[in-house]
Every structure is written in C-alpha cells, then in structure tokens.
Amino acid sequence: PPPPPPVPLIGLVLSCPSLVVSGSSVSCSATGRYNDGSTHTVSSATLSVSDATVASVSGSVLTAKTVGTNTPLTVTASYTENGVTQTASWVLMVSVKSAVAQLANLLIGGSDSVDAGKTETYSADAIYADGSTKPQSDITWTVTGSAASVDDNGALTALATQATDTTVTLNASYTENGVTKTAKKSVAIKGLVTASVCAGSGTNLSAITISVKTVKKLIDSLVVDYCLKSYDSAAKFDLYFAVFLPDRTLIFLQSPTLFGTPGFTVWDGKSTPKPYLANTLLPDKSGTVFQMMALPLELQTGIYTFYAIPVSAGKDMFNGFNWVGTLAQDSVTVTK
Structure with a gap:
C-alpha cells in the first residue's frame, strides 16, 4: 500500500522571553501544531522583528540594540511544511540597560x-x-x-x-x-616567645637545675630537675634533653622507663636524635629528668653539662631558628 499522506501543519506557536535587556541576546523557539494533535519543535522557522532599529535576529537568536526607553517589540516566526505556511508572533519588551552600580x-x-x-x-x-x-x-x-x-x-x-x-x-x-x-x-x-626564667640558668621555656654542683662516685647521688613554662595553649613542641659527657660525647635522654630512669642514645653525628617528649603541649610543669643514686665507679670523672631544648614540633633540633627561646643548661662535676 502507498505510504500515508503527511499530517497537515495547522498552526505555529512562538515562544520568547518576555524581557530582553539592551545589548543582550535571547533565544526563541517555534513549535508546529499538526492535524493529529501532535506538536514538534521546528528549528527552521524564520524569525523577523517589527523594528530593526530595536533588535536583530540570526537564526533563533534575538539580539537587542541600545534603546533610550523601554520599547515593545513584535517578533514574528514563519514556517512552511509540505506547501503549508503558518506564522506566529510574540511581543516582548526591550528594556533600558540598568546603570552599573559604581x-x-x-x-x-x-x-x-x-x-x-x-x-x-x-x-x-x-x-x-x-x-x-x-x-x-x-x-x-x-x-x-x-x-x-x-x-x-x-x-x-x-x-x-x-x-x-x-x-x-x-x-x-x-x-x-x-x-x-x-x-x-x-x-x-x-614575635617569637622568650619566656621568663623558669628555674636554674637560661631564659627559656625550659630550664635545668642541678642543686649539688660537685658529686663523688660511690658516695653521692645525682639529681637533675627540669621545669617547663607554658605560653601557648595550642602550639606543640618537641622537647630534647641532652648531656655532654666529660669526653665530649653527646647523648640524648629519652622518656623514663618503668623504673623511672630515662633511656638514652649516643649521637653519632649524623642521625636525627629522638626527643624526650614529642609533639606535645608545654604545660607549667616541673620534675626530675635524671636521677642516679650512688654514682658507679666506672662513671667518667669531669664536667657533665645538661641541656633542655624545646623545638617547634617536627623541626630540626640542630637549627637554632627552630628553638623556642634560648638554650637552658646546667652543669655538674663528678669526682672520685
């Protein structure tokens, strides 16, 4: 059987924005209405305007020109299909461009x-x-x-x-x-914080105190106290305790063991030492960092210098710019 005849175009509907500002562009669309009740968008509709001094069209895009007053404009669409031509119109307002706020x-x-x-x-x-x-x-x-x-x-x-x-x-x-x-x-x-004297020597967040400056092996005990002075509730630090032995060996004390005495490591001149306290707040606090009763005979004689060094958390301890305040230290002499 022959194909069915095309459904006749019986109408056209044009849709555009109701307002377009001078100098701006908008899009319009045309929809065809057919005898069977269906509708289809028709992209090949031809648009025209009632006043070319107010706006221009290109395809489906309307561009408003500059106007001195708000001006109505009629847009007309025309579309032909299978020898049938339908038209539609739309009235919009071309508005004066609002002044830009300065x-x-x-x-x-x-x-x-x-x-x-x-x-x-x-x-x-x-x-x-x-x-x-x-x-x-x-x-x-x-x-x-x-x-x-x-x-x-x-x-x-x-x-x-x-x-x-x-x-x-x-x-x-x-x-x-x-x-x-x-x-x-x-x-x-x-500025960088330089706290007041905590105790012992040195102006710092920390200090070392050794009350007895000379001790004898096998007879005397050695007690090294420290104190911390808080200044910032949020800043965290690494706290190092170091000791220079009489033979110039440098050791770093670690946190106390279960028996109350700190562990230690001998610095090899290359590796990064472990802090006594790591990534911690510095509260107002004091205590004993080292205590040894009846110093053993094999202990070296000479001067032992203890250091307390608060450093910004995670920073290089050997870079003085990372220290908080000045170096705190105190010394003791061990004799026979």
Whole structure:
C-alpha cells in the first residue's frame, strides 16, 4: 500500500522571553501544531522583528540594540511544511540597560594578628554605591613593614625570625570600570616567645637545675630537675634533653622507663636524635629528668653539662631558628 499522506501543519506557536535587556541576546523557539494533535519543535522557522532599529535576529537568536526607553517589540516566526505556511508572533519588551552600580569602597577581611613564621590568608570585598557587596579575587596585595610578606592571593606570612611584637599594614587595591579603590588593615605580628626564667640558668621555656654542683662516685647521688613554662595553649613542641659527657660525647635522654630512669642514645653525628617528649603541649610543669643514686665507679670523672631544648614540633633540633627561646643548661662535676 502507498505510504500515508503527511499530517497537515495547522498552526505555529512562538515562544520568547518576555524581557530582553539592551545589548543582550535571547533565544526563541517555534513549535508546529499538526492535524493529529501532535506538536514538534521546528528549528527552521524564520524569525523577523517589527523594528530593526530595536533588535536583530540570526537564526533563533534575538539580539537587542541600545534603546533610550523601554520599547515593545513584535517578533514574528514563519514556517512552511509540505506547501503549508503558518506564522506566529510574540511581543516582548526591550528594556533600558540598568546603570552599573559604581565601585564605592573596598574592605579587607581576615585575622588581626599572625604569629611569627605563620601564614594567614586575607580576602577583599568590593562595596558598591547601591549598598551591595561582592568578593573580589583580582586584588593587588602589598604589605608595608619588613616583618611580613604577602603573595598575589592575599596570603600574608610573618617573618619566621621576628623576635619582637610589631605591626605591619596590609594594603589592597582593586579597579573596576575605571574606578580604583584601596583598603588598609593593620596586622599585629607576634614575635617569637622568650619566656621568663623558669628555674636554674637560661631564659627559656625550659630550664635545668642541678642543686649539688660537685658529686663523688660511690658516695653521692645525682639529681637533675627540669621545669617547663607554658605560653601557648595550642602550639606543640618537641622537647630534647641532652648531656655532654666529660669526653665530649653527646647523648640524648629519652622518656623514663618503668623504673623511672630515662633511656638514652649516643649521637653519632649524623642521625636525627629522638626527643624526650614529642609533639606535645608545654604545660607549667616541673620534675626530675635524671636521677642516679650512688654514682658507679666506672662513671667518667669531669664536667657533665645538661641541656633542655624545646623545638617547634617536627623541626630540626640542630637549627637554632627552630628553638623556642634560648638554650637552658646546667652543669655538674663528678669526682672520685
């Protein structure tokens, strides 16, 4: 049998946005209606506008031109199928382009202080004449003062060796539509902590105390006390206890054993020593780090120097920049 005749096109529906802003583009779509009740999108419909000075069309895209007042515009679609032509229209409004709110101010957001060696990232919000705000990333950042530096993303890093508290000024600059605004923020740089004398000798977070400066083997006992002075509830440290023997051998004490005496390792000049306390907060604390009753005869005679060295957690103990405060030490002389 011959194929069925095509279903006749009986109508056309055009759909566009109801509003288009001067200088912008929108898309319209045309839908054919058929005698059997079906509908199909027709991409080959031809669009035209009632006033070419107000808008132009290319395919299904309508582009509004600049208008001085809000202007109605009629869009017409025409489509032919199997010798049948149908048309449809749509009325939309071409609106005056709203004035862009002018940049009025710039505001820096972020922490008021940065600890020595730490980094804080700052942001800047543009404030407009209509009261609106918008975060901006295209900011030019600079810093006034030698105690910190800042990168292109607003990350401010305080100098790791800054010894005293000081202040720097963080500067931001932003330009939009020919208008430039700047902002400043004072940032306190917290210097490295040098705590007050804890006990014994040395100005530090820690100290070593040996009350008896001369002890005899087989007769006297040796007790070495220490104290810790807290200054930061969040910062963590590695705490080292080291001893220089009379023959200049350097040993590092480890945490006490079940019997209360610390273990130790002899430093070989190459390996990284183990800390007495690792990755720990330094509370206000005191105690005994070394205790030996009736010194054995085989113990070397001479001067033993004990050191307490708090170091920023995970940092190289042999790099003095990683120490917190100054070296604490005390000595004892062992005799026959």
